[in-house]
Amino acid sequence: MEETAGISGVFSPIKLPCGRSLRNRLVKVAMYQHLADFLGGPPNQLHFSLYSKWAQFDWGMIVTGNVQVSKTHLTLGRDVCLPRDLSKERLLPFEQWVTSIRGSGESGALAIMQLSHAGRQSTNFVGGRFPFKSPLAPSPIRVKAKNCGWLSDAFHTLVFQTPRQMSLSDIDDVVEAFVKGARVASESGFDGIQLHAAHGYLLAQFVSPTSNERTDEYSAHPENALRLLRRIVSAIRATVAKTFVIGIKINAADYVDHNELDIADRVLNHFQAIARWGEIDFIEVSGGDYEKPDFMPTKIKSPRQALFAHFSKAAMDALASLELESPSASLPLVLLTGGLRTAELLHTALVSKHAHLLGIGRASILCPDLPRLLKERELAGTQLSLDASWSTPFRPDPNLDLSRIWNFLPTIPIVGAGINMAWYVVTIRQLAALPSSIRETLLEPDYTLGPLEAVFRMWVWVDRLFVPRTIFVLSGMSLWLFSVIR
Numbered sequence: 001m002e003e004t005a006g007i008s009g010v011f012s013p014i015k016l017p018c019g020r021s022l023r024n025r026l027v028k029v030a031m032y033q034h035l036a037d038f039l040g041g042p043p044n045q046l047h048f049s050l051y052s053k054w055a056q057f058d059w060g061m062i063v064t065g066n067v068q069v070s071k072t073h074l075t076l077g078r079d080v081c082l083p084r085d086l087s088k089e090r091l092l093p094f095e096q097w098v099t100s101i102r103g104s105g106e107s108g109a110l111a112i113m114q115l116s117h118a119g120r121q122s123t124n125f126v127g128g129r130f131p132f133k134s135p136l137a138p139s140p141i142r143v144k145a146k147n148c149g150w151l152s153d154a155f156h157t158l159v160f161q162t163p164r165q166m167s168l169s170d171i172d173d174v175v176e177a178f179v180k181g182a183r184v185a186s187e188s189g190f191d192g193i194q195l196h197a198a199h200g201y202l203l204a205q206f207v208s209p210t211s212n213e214r215t216d217e218y219s220a221h222p223e224n225a226l227r228l229l230r231r232i233v234s235a236i237r238a239t240v241a242k243t244f245v246i247g248i249k250i251n252a253a254d255y256v257d258h259n260e261l262d263i264a265d266r267v268l269n270h271f272q273a274i275a276r277w278g279e280i281d282f283i284e285v286s287g288g289d290y291e292k293p294d295f296m297p298t299k300i301k302s303p304r305q306a307l308f309a310h311f312s313k314a315a316m317d318a319l320a321s322l323e324l325e326s327p328s329a330s331l332p333l334v335l336l337t338g339g340l341r342t343a344e345l346l347h348t349a350l351v352s353k354h355a356h357l358l359g360i361g362r363a364s365i366l367c368p369d370l371p372r373l374l375k376e377r378e379l380a381g382t383q384l385s386l387d388a389s390w391s392t393p394f395r396p397d398p399n400l401d402l403s404r405i406w407n408f409l410p411t412i413p414i415v416g417a418g419i420n421m422a423w424y425v426v427t428i429r430q431l432a433a434l435p436s437s438i439r440e441t442l443l444e445p446d447y448t449l450g451p452l453e454a455v456f457r458m459w460v461w462v463d464r465l466f467v468p469r470t471i472f473v474l475s476g477m478s479l480w481l482f483s484v485i486r
Contacts, residue, residue: 009350010358010374016281017330019243020191022060022110022357025350026371029284029337029359030114030194030249032075033065034425034458035432040071040081040128042093047080048100050432054364055103058371061357062101062109063194063247066116069177070128073118073135073202077126082181094188110191112245115181117174119202120163120211136170137163138205138212138220171218174202175231182236182244192245195232198286203229204251207270222266226273237279247335248274249284252311271315275322278329284359285312286337312336313354335359341393343374365427366395366445398423400451419451422458429461 011024035046054062068074071081083090094113101111120137122128127135143160166174178195185193197203205211206228212220218227229248236246252267274280312334319331337359340346349355363370373394400420427445449457 010346011378014333014356016245017278017332018192018245018281020110020245020281024058024060024371025356025358026059026374027061027335027337027357027359028054028059028063028109028364029335029361030063030065030196031361031365031428032421032425033080033428034076034078035065035429036078036080038077038126040068040074040077040079042083042090043080043097044093046429046432048096049434050428051097051100052103053368053431053434055101055108057369058375059109059364060371061112063112064097064101064114066114066196067181068128069115069117069174069181072128073122074126074128075118075121076123077128082177082184086180086183086187091184091188094184094190098189110245111189112192112194112247113181113185113190114194114196114249115178115185116196117177117202119205120160121200121205123159124161125159132161134161134164136166136174137202138166138214138218139163140165141211141213143200165214168216171228175228175235178232179235179239182240182246186240186244192247192281193236194247194249194282194284195229196249197229198249198251198284200251203232207251222269226270229274230277233277233279245281246279247282247284247332248280249286250274252285267311268314268318272318272322275319275332276325278324278326280332282333282335282357283315284335284337285315285355309336309338309349309354313352316353316355333357337361341397342391343377343394344391346374362397362424363394365424365431366397368431370394395445396447398445398447398449400454419455423449423451423454425458426454 010026013021013023014025015021033047033050035050036042036044051062051064064080066075066079068079068081074081083094098111102108118127118135120135120141120143122135125131129135140162142156142162144156182193195203197207200208200211206218207220207225209220212218212225214220217224219225233246233248240246250267250271271283274283316334319334322331324331333356334354335357336349336355338361340349340358340360341363346358349358360370367373400423426449430446
Protein backbone atom coordinates (compact mmCIF):
# COMPACT_ATOMS: atom_id res chain seq x y z
CA MET A 1 0.00 0.00 0.00
CA GLU A 2 1.43 3.37 -1.01
CA GLU A 3 2.22 5.62 1.91
CA THR A 4 0.29 8.90 2.07
CA ALA A 5 2.45 12.00 1.79
CA GLY A 6 2.78 13.75 5.10
CA ILE A 7 5.15 14.50 7.92
CA SER A 8 3.28 12.93 10.83
CA GLY A 9 6.18 10.55 11.50
CA VAL A 10 8.37 13.54 12.30
CA PHE A 11 6.18 14.29 15.31
CA SER A 12 5.92 10.79 16.69
CA PRO A 13 7.66 10.29 20.07
CA ILE A 14 10.50 7.83 20.44
CA LYS A 15 12.33 6.32 23.42
CA LEU A 16 16.09 6.13 23.90
CA PRO A 17 17.71 2.97 25.33
CA CYS A 18 18.33 4.72 28.68
CA GLY A 19 14.57 5.21 29.08
CA ARG A 20 14.32 8.91 28.23
CA SER A 21 11.92 9.93 25.47
CA LEU A 22 11.92 12.54 22.73
CA ARG A 23 8.57 14.15 21.98
CA ASN A 24 9.43 14.23 18.25
CA ARG A 25 12.24 13.31 15.85
CA LEU A 26 13.58 16.85 15.27
CA VAL A 27 17.01 17.44 16.79
CA LYS A 28 18.74 20.81 16.83
CA VAL A 29 22.29 19.52 16.39
CA ALA A 30 25.52 21.20 17.49
CA MET A 31 26.70 24.23 15.53
CA TYR A 32 29.82 26.32 16.02
CA GLN A 33 28.79 29.41 18.00
CA HIS A 34 31.82 31.63 18.81
CA LEU A 35 29.97 33.33 21.70
CA ALA A 36 32.10 32.70 24.82
CA ASP A 37 35.09 34.73 26.07
CA PHE A 38 37.88 35.13 23.54
CA LEU A 39 40.13 32.50 25.16
CA GLY A 40 37.28 30.28 26.28
CA GLY A 41 34.95 30.41 29.25
CA PRO A 42 31.54 29.47 30.64
CA PRO A 43 28.25 29.97 28.79
CA ASN A 44 26.98 33.54 29.07
CA GLN A 45 23.91 35.69 28.41
CA LEU A 46 24.33 35.31 24.66
CA HIS A 47 24.09 31.52 25.00
CA PHE A 48 21.07 31.79 27.30
CA SER A 49 19.28 34.15 24.92
CA LEU A 50 20.12 32.06 21.85
CA TYR A 51 18.95 28.75 23.28
CA SER A 52 15.79 30.30 24.71
CA LYS A 53 14.76 31.01 21.09
CA TRP A 54 15.01 27.34 20.14
CA ALA A 55 13.28 26.34 23.38
CA GLN A 56 10.10 28.13 22.30
CA PHE A 57 9.49 25.97 19.25
CA ASP A 58 9.12 22.30 20.31
CA TRP A 59 12.38 20.67 19.24
CA GLY A 60 12.64 17.07 20.42
CA MET A 61 16.27 17.38 21.48
CA ILE A 62 18.69 20.32 21.56
CA VAL A 63 22.43 19.65 21.44
CA THR A 64 24.74 22.47 22.49
CA GLY A 65 27.71 23.70 20.53
CA ASN A 66 30.91 21.93 21.51
CA VAL A 67 32.09 22.33 25.09
CA GLN A 68 35.85 21.89 25.24
CA VAL A 69 37.14 19.55 27.95
CA SER A 70 40.60 21.21 27.67
CA LYS A 71 40.93 24.99 27.82
CA THR A 72 44.31 24.73 26.08
CA HIS A 73 42.77 23.01 23.06
CA LEU A 74 40.19 25.42 21.67
CA THR A 75 39.17 25.55 18.02
CA LEU A 76 38.91 29.21 16.93
CA GLY A 77 38.60 30.75 20.36
CA ARG A 78 35.36 31.75 22.08
CA ASP A 79 34.57 28.11 22.92
CA VAL A 80 32.62 27.16 26.01
CA CYS A 81 35.02 25.31 28.35
CA LEU A 82 34.55 23.16 31.42
CA PRO A 83 34.84 24.99 34.74
CA ARG A 84 37.92 24.48 36.91
CA ASP A 85 35.86 22.72 39.58
CA LEU A 86 32.31 21.56 40.25
CA SER A 87 31.46 24.15 42.89
CA LYS A 88 27.97 25.66 42.95
CA GLU A 89 29.32 28.99 41.74
CA ARG A 90 31.14 27.48 38.76
CA LEU A 91 28.16 25.31 37.76
CA LEU A 92 25.66 28.18 37.90
CA PRO A 93 26.19 29.34 34.26
CA PHE A 94 25.68 25.75 33.06
CA GLU A 95 22.48 25.46 35.14
CA GLN A 96 21.22 28.67 33.50
CA TRP A 97 22.08 27.19 30.12
CA VAL A 98 19.91 24.14 30.85
CA THR A 99 17.05 26.37 31.95
CA SER A 100 17.22 28.33 28.69
CA ILE A 101 17.20 25.07 26.65
CA ARG A 102 14.23 23.55 28.45
CA GLY A 103 12.10 26.68 28.41
CA SER A 104 9.01 26.91 30.60
CA GLY A 105 7.42 23.56 29.70
CA GLU A 106 8.04 20.43 31.76
CA SER A 107 7.97 18.21 28.66
CA GLY A 108 10.47 20.35 26.75
CA ALA A 109 13.39 19.30 24.61
CA LEU A 110 16.06 17.00 25.99
CA ALA A 111 19.14 19.11 26.77
CA ILE A 112 22.37 17.48 25.57
CA MET A 113 25.86 18.92 26.11
CA GLN A 114 28.36 18.13 23.36
CA LEU A 115 31.85 17.40 24.75
CA SER A 116 34.91 17.82 22.56
CA HIS A 117 38.71 18.01 22.53
CA ALA A 118 40.27 19.60 19.45
CA GLY A 119 43.59 17.74 19.62
CA ARG A 120 45.84 18.61 16.68
CA GLN A 121 43.10 20.79 15.16
CA SER A 122 43.48 23.34 17.95
CA THR A 123 44.69 26.43 16.12
CA ASN A 124 47.95 28.20 16.79
CA PHE A 125 47.01 31.73 17.89
CA VAL A 126 43.53 31.36 19.39
CA GLY A 127 43.69 27.74 20.60
CA GLY A 128 44.22 28.62 24.27
CA ARG A 129 48.01 28.04 24.30
CA PHE A 130 51.00 30.32 23.82
CA PRO A 131 51.73 30.82 20.09
CA PHE A 132 53.68 27.98 18.50
CA LYS A 133 53.19 25.69 21.49
CA SER A 134 52.26 22.25 20.19
CA PRO A 135 48.84 20.76 20.93
CA LEU A 136 48.39 17.13 21.99
CA ALA A 137 47.46 14.39 19.52
CA PRO A 138 47.82 10.62 19.06
CA SER A 139 50.83 11.11 16.77
CA PRO A 140 53.02 14.08 15.69
CA ILE A 141 51.19 14.54 12.38
CA ARG A 142 50.26 18.12 11.48
CA VAL A 143 46.94 19.08 9.85
CA LYS A 144 47.60 19.48 6.14
CA ALA A 145 45.24 19.61 3.18
CA LYS A 146 46.15 17.19 0.42
CA ASN A 147 47.12 18.28 -3.11
CA CYS A 148 45.89 21.88 -2.76
CA GLY A 149 49.07 23.78 -3.62
CA TRP A 150 51.66 25.98 -1.96
CA LEU A 151 49.28 28.58 -0.55
CA SER A 152 47.21 25.96 1.23
CA ASP A 153 50.41 24.39 2.63
CA ALA A 154 51.63 27.79 3.87
CA PHE A 155 48.28 28.52 5.49
CA HIS A 156 48.16 25.21 7.35
CA THR A 157 51.80 25.57 8.46
CA LEU A 158 51.00 28.95 10.00
CA VAL A 159 47.72 27.99 11.64
CA PHE A 160 48.39 24.41 12.81
CA GLN A 161 51.47 23.30 14.77
CA THR A 162 52.95 19.82 14.61
CA PRO A 163 51.38 18.18 17.67
CA ARG A 164 53.15 16.42 20.52
CA GLN A 165 52.40 12.69 20.73
CA MET A 166 50.36 11.91 23.80
CA SER A 167 51.84 9.75 26.53
CA LEU A 168 49.76 7.15 28.36
CA SER A 169 49.48 9.64 31.21
CA ASP A 170 48.12 12.25 28.78
CA ILE A 171 45.53 9.73 27.61
CA ASP A 172 44.47 9.04 31.19
CA ASP A 173 44.08 12.80 31.71
CA VAL A 174 41.83 13.04 28.65
CA VAL A 175 39.61 10.22 29.95
CA GLU A 176 39.28 12.07 33.26
CA ALA A 177 38.51 15.33 31.43
CA PHE A 178 35.60 13.78 29.51
CA VAL A 179 34.27 12.16 32.69
CA LYS A 180 34.47 15.56 34.38
CA GLY A 181 32.49 16.99 31.46
CA ALA A 182 29.77 14.39 31.97
CA ARG A 183 29.67 15.24 35.68
CA VAL A 184 29.34 18.95 34.87
CA ALA A 185 26.44 18.14 32.55
CA SER A 186 24.76 15.81 35.03
CA GLU A 187 25.13 18.05 38.07
CA SER A 188 23.99 21.09 36.09
CA GLY A 189 20.76 19.35 35.07
CA PHE A 190 21.51 18.39 31.47
CA ASP A 191 19.77 15.22 30.28
CA GLY A 192 22.93 13.86 28.73
CA ILE A 193 26.09 14.41 26.71
CA GLN A 194 27.32 13.76 23.19
CA LEU A 195 30.95 12.77 22.60
CA HIS A 196 32.33 14.49 19.50
CA ALA A 197 34.25 11.74 17.68
CA ALA A 198 33.93 13.31 14.22
CA HIS A 199 35.25 16.24 12.16
CA GLY A 200 38.85 15.32 12.90
CA TYR A 201 38.82 16.22 16.61
CA LEU A 202 40.84 14.24 19.15
CA LEU A 203 38.57 11.20 19.54
CA ALA A 204 38.36 10.90 15.75
CA GLN A 205 42.14 11.34 15.49
CA PHE A 206 42.66 8.16 17.52
CA VAL A 207 40.32 6.23 15.23
CA SER A 208 41.83 7.35 11.92
CA PRO A 209 45.10 5.88 10.54
CA THR A 210 45.79 9.20 8.79
CA SER A 211 46.30 10.90 12.16
CA ASN A 212 47.27 7.94 14.36
CA GLU A 213 50.52 6.06 13.67
CA ARG A 214 50.91 4.70 17.19
CA THR A 215 52.03 1.11 17.68
CA ASP A 216 50.81 0.64 21.25
CA GLU A 217 47.38 -0.34 22.57
CA TYR A 218 45.98 3.01 21.35
CA SER A 219 46.95 2.50 17.72
CA ALA A 220 44.49 2.78 14.84
CA HIS A 221 44.63 -0.98 14.32
CA PRO A 222 41.08 -2.39 14.17
CA GLU A 223 41.34 -4.04 17.58
CA ASN A 224 42.62 -0.82 19.22
CA ALA A 225 41.01 2.06 17.31
CA LEU A 226 38.02 2.41 19.64
CA ARG A 227 39.88 1.71 22.88
CA LEU A 228 40.01 5.34 24.07
CA LEU A 229 36.39 5.98 23.15
CA ARG A 230 35.29 2.79 24.93
CA ARG A 231 37.24 3.76 28.06
CA ILE A 232 35.55 7.16 28.14
CA VAL A 233 32.05 5.74 27.60
CA SER A 234 32.47 3.06 30.26
CA ALA A 235 33.90 5.56 32.76
CA ILE A 236 31.01 7.95 32.17
CA ARG A 237 28.41 5.18 32.46
CA ALA A 238 29.93 4.22 35.82
CA THR A 239 29.61 7.83 37.01
CA VAL A 240 26.15 9.00 35.91
CA ALA A 241 22.59 7.78 36.44
CA LYS A 242 21.16 5.00 34.26
CA THR A 243 18.74 7.45 32.66
CA PHE A 244 21.54 9.83 31.63
CA VAL A 245 21.76 10.06 27.82
CA ILE A 246 25.07 9.29 26.11
CA GLY A 247 25.42 9.95 22.41
CA ILE A 248 28.34 9.81 20.00
CA LYS A 249 29.01 11.73 16.81
CA ILE A 250 31.04 9.67 14.33
CA ASN A 251 32.67 10.31 10.98
CA ALA A 252 31.32 8.86 7.73
CA ALA A 253 32.80 11.21 5.12
CA ASP A 254 34.96 8.55 3.47
CA TYR A 255 31.94 6.31 3.06
CA VAL A 256 30.10 8.98 1.11
CA ASP A 257 32.90 9.16 -1.45
CA HIS A 258 32.26 5.56 -2.60
CA ASN A 259 35.87 5.17 -3.71
CA GLU A 260 37.58 3.54 -0.72
CA LEU A 261 35.52 0.50 0.17
CA ASP A 262 38.02 -0.72 2.75
CA ILE A 263 37.62 2.53 4.67
CA ALA A 264 33.85 2.32 4.27
CA ASP A 265 33.86 -1.14 5.81
CA ARG A 266 36.10 0.06 8.64
CA VAL A 267 33.79 2.94 9.53
CA LEU A 268 30.73 0.69 9.39
CA ASN A 269 32.51 -1.85 11.60
CA HIS A 270 33.20 0.91 14.11
CA PHE A 271 29.53 1.85 14.06
CA GLN A 272 28.52 -1.75 14.75
CA ALA A 273 31.11 -2.12 17.52
CA ILE A 274 29.87 1.05 19.27
CA ALA A 275 26.26 -0.11 18.99
CA ARG A 276 27.20 -3.56 20.33
CA TRP A 277 28.51 -2.07 23.59
CA GLY A 278 24.92 -1.45 24.67
CA GLU A 279 25.94 1.76 26.47
CA ILE A 280 25.09 4.35 23.81
CA ASP A 281 21.68 5.96 23.28
CA PHE A 282 22.18 7.57 19.88
CA ILE A 283 24.84 7.77 17.20
CA GLU A 284 24.96 10.84 14.96
CA VAL A 285 26.27 10.27 11.45
CA SER A 286 28.36 13.15 10.15
CA GLY A 287 31.70 13.51 8.41
CA GLY A 288 34.72 15.54 7.33
CA ASP A 289 37.62 17.20 9.14
CA TYR A 290 39.82 20.30 8.76
CA GLU A 291 41.73 18.63 5.93
CA LYS A 292 38.53 17.72 4.12
CA PRO A 293 35.71 19.85 5.58
CA ASP A 294 32.65 17.97 4.27
CA PHE A 295 30.75 19.08 7.37
CA MET A 296 31.14 22.74 6.24
CA PRO A 297 30.33 22.55 2.50
CA THR A 298 31.42 25.61 0.54
CA LYS A 299 28.71 25.09 -2.08
CA ILE A 300 25.44 25.71 -0.31
CA LYS A 301 23.22 24.67 -3.22
CA SER A 302 24.77 21.22 -3.52
CA PRO A 303 22.84 18.47 -5.35
CA ARG A 304 23.94 16.16 -2.54
CA GLN A 305 21.03 16.88 -0.17
CA ALA A 306 21.33 14.35 2.65
CA LEU A 307 25.12 14.28 2.83
CA PHE A 308 25.56 11.07 4.80
CA ALA A 309 22.29 9.25 4.10
CA HIS A 310 23.97 6.33 2.30
CA PHE A 311 26.09 5.47 5.31
CA SER A 312 23.16 6.07 7.65
CA LYS A 313 21.01 3.61 5.70
CA ALA A 314 23.77 0.98 5.78
CA ALA A 315 24.13 1.54 9.53
CA MET A 316 20.37 1.14 10.07
CA ASP A 317 20.42 -2.12 8.11
CA ALA A 318 23.39 -3.36 10.14
CA LEU A 319 21.56 -2.73 13.42
CA ALA A 320 18.75 -5.09 12.44
CA SER A 321 20.83 -8.23 12.94
CA LEU A 322 23.26 -7.01 15.58
CA GLU A 323 23.82 -8.96 18.78
CA LEU A 324 24.56 -6.89 21.87
CA GLU A 325 27.19 -7.66 24.49
CA SER A 326 24.53 -7.59 27.21
CA PRO A 327 21.09 -9.21 26.82
CA SER A 328 19.49 -6.37 28.82
CA ALA A 329 20.95 -3.62 26.60
CA SER A 330 19.16 -1.88 23.71
CA LEU A 331 20.32 -0.71 20.32
CA PRO A 332 21.13 2.99 19.89
CA LEU A 333 19.05 5.28 17.70
CA VAL A 334 20.57 6.68 14.51
CA LEU A 335 20.62 10.46 14.10
CA LEU A 336 21.11 11.64 10.51
CA THR A 337 22.53 15.13 10.01
CA GLY A 338 23.37 16.95 6.79
CA GLY A 339 21.32 18.57 4.04
CA LEU A 340 17.81 17.92 5.48
CA ARG A 341 16.53 21.22 4.12
CA THR A 342 12.97 20.39 3.01
CA ALA A 343 9.86 18.69 4.43
CA GLU A 344 10.15 16.09 1.67
CA LEU A 345 13.64 15.08 2.78
CA LEU A 346 12.56 14.79 6.42
CA HIS A 347 9.66 12.57 5.41
CA THR A 348 11.79 10.46 3.06
CA ALA A 349 14.54 9.91 5.65
CA LEU A 350 12.05 8.37 8.07
CA VAL A 351 9.95 6.43 5.55
CA SER A 352 13.06 5.01 3.85
CA LYS A 353 14.47 4.06 7.27
CA HIS A 354 17.63 6.09 6.83
CA ALA A 355 17.44 7.22 10.47
CA HIS A 356 15.38 7.34 13.65
CA LEU A 357 16.17 10.99 14.39
CA LEU A 358 16.56 13.99 12.08
CA GLY A 359 19.42 16.40 12.75
CA ILE A 360 18.90 20.04 11.73
CA GLY A 361 21.96 22.30 11.74
CA ARG A 362 22.12 25.37 9.52
CA ALA A 363 18.35 25.29 8.95
CA SER A 364 17.87 25.69 12.71
CA ILE A 365 19.65 29.05 12.43
CA LEU A 366 17.79 30.19 9.33
CA CYS A 367 14.48 28.92 10.69
CA PRO A 368 14.58 28.51 14.51
CA ASP A 369 10.82 27.93 14.62
CA LEU A 370 10.96 25.03 12.13
CA PRO A 371 9.11 22.50 14.37
CA ARG A 372 6.24 24.93 14.84
CA LEU A 373 5.97 25.64 11.11
CA LEU A 374 5.94 21.94 10.25
CA LYS A 375 3.37 21.26 12.95
CA GLU A 376 1.09 24.01 11.65
CA ARG A 377 1.18 22.43 8.19
CA GLU A 378 0.39 19.05 9.71
CA LEU A 379 -2.54 20.35 11.75
CA ALA A 380 -3.88 22.20 8.73
CA GLY A 381 -3.97 18.89 6.83
CA THR A 382 -1.87 20.28 3.99
CA GLN A 383 -1.41 17.87 1.12
CA LEU A 384 2.33 18.34 1.12
CA SER A 385 2.94 16.29 -1.99
CA LEU A 386 0.91 18.88 -3.93
CA ASP A 387 2.33 21.87 -2.07
CA ALA A 388 5.35 23.74 -3.44
CA SER A 389 6.70 23.98 0.11
CA TRP A 390 7.02 20.18 0.21
CA SER A 391 10.27 20.30 -1.78
CA THR A 392 11.28 23.92 -1.14
CA PRO A 393 13.99 24.71 1.45
CA PHE A 394 12.57 25.97 4.74
CA ARG A 395 14.37 29.25 4.15
CA PRO A 396 16.88 30.24 1.42
CA ASP A 397 20.58 29.67 2.02
CA PRO A 398 22.93 32.65 1.70
CA ASN A 399 24.57 33.26 -1.65
CA LEU A 400 28.24 33.56 -0.73
CA ASP A 401 29.83 33.90 -4.15
CA LEU A 402 33.64 34.03 -3.96
CA SER A 403 34.27 33.01 -7.55
CA ARG A 404 36.02 36.28 -8.39
CA ILE A 405 38.57 35.74 -5.64
CA TRP A 406 39.01 31.97 -6.12
CA ASN A 407 39.74 32.54 -9.82
CA PHE A 408 42.96 34.33 -8.84
CA LEU A 409 44.02 32.36 -5.76
CA PRO A 410 44.88 28.69 -5.20
CA THR A 411 42.24 26.68 -3.38
CA ILE A 412 42.28 26.47 0.43
CA PRO A 413 39.30 24.24 1.28
CA ILE A 414 39.08 25.11 4.97
CA VAL A 415 39.15 28.87 4.22
CA GLY A 416 36.24 28.54 1.81
CA ALA A 417 34.34 26.45 4.34
CA GLY A 418 35.29 28.87 7.12
CA ILE A 419 33.82 31.83 5.23
CA ASN A 420 30.54 29.96 4.99
CA MET A 421 30.75 29.22 8.72
CA ALA A 422 31.44 32.92 9.46
CA TRP A 423 28.12 33.92 7.87
CA TYR A 424 26.24 31.55 10.18
CA VAL A 425 28.27 32.63 13.22
CA VAL A 426 27.25 36.26 12.65
CA THR A 427 23.64 35.18 12.08
CA ILE A 428 23.72 33.18 15.35
CA ARG A 429 24.92 36.30 17.17
CA GLN A 430 22.10 38.33 15.64
CA LEU A 431 19.59 35.71 16.77
CA ALA A 432 21.06 35.74 20.28
CA ALA A 433 20.73 39.53 20.41
CA LEU A 434 16.95 39.39 19.94
CA PRO A 435 14.85 40.11 23.04
CA SER A 436 13.80 36.87 24.78
CA SER A 437 10.16 37.93 24.62
CA ILE A 438 10.07 37.64 20.83
CA ARG A 439 8.09 34.58 19.78
CA GLU A 440 6.18 35.03 16.58
CA THR A 441 8.47 37.43 14.71
CA LEU A 442 12.04 36.22 14.56
CA LEU A 443 14.91 38.00 12.94
CA GLU A 444 14.93 37.47 9.20
CA PRO A 445 18.46 36.34 8.22
CA ASP A 446 20.49 39.19 6.78
CA TYR A 447 21.00 38.02 3.23
CA THR A 448 22.77 41.29 2.35
CA LEU A 449 25.67 40.18 4.55
CA GLY A 450 28.54 39.39 2.19
CA PRO A 451 31.31 36.81 2.71
CA LEU A 452 34.15 39.20 3.51
CA GLU A 453 32.00 41.28 5.81
CA ALA A 454 30.91 38.09 7.57
CA VAL A 455 34.55 37.15 8.25
CA PHE A 456 35.26 40.63 9.60
CA ARG A 457 32.20 40.69 11.84
CA MET A 458 32.88 37.19 13.15
CA TRP A 459 36.17 38.40 14.62
CA VAL A 460 35.42 42.07 15.27
CA TRP A 461 32.28 42.44 17.36
CA VAL A 462 30.91 45.72 16.05
CA ASP A 463 27.48 46.62 14.78
CA ARG A 464 27.04 47.52 11.13
CA LEU A 465 25.03 50.61 12.15
CA PHE A 466 28.15 52.30 13.52
CA VAL A 467 30.52 51.63 10.64
CA PRO A 468 29.85 52.34 6.93
CA ARG A 469 29.42 49.15 4.94
CA THR A 470 32.32 49.94 2.60
CA ILE A 471 34.70 49.90 5.57
CA PHE A 472 33.35 46.47 6.57
CA VAL A 473 33.95 45.08 3.10
CA LEU A 474 37.41 46.60 2.66
CA SER A 475 38.49 45.61 6.17
CA GLY A 476 37.12 42.11 5.70
CA MET A 477 38.97 41.70 2.42
CA SER A 478 42.24 42.93 3.96
CA LEU A 479 41.83 40.64 6.99
CA TRP A 480 41.09 37.61 4.82
CA LEU A 481 43.93 38.22 2.36
CA PHE A 482 46.37 38.82 5.23
CA SER A 483 45.36 35.58 6.91
CA VAL A 484 45.96 33.43 3.83
CA ILE A 485 49.05 35.12 2.33
CA ARG A 486 51.14 35.92 5.39
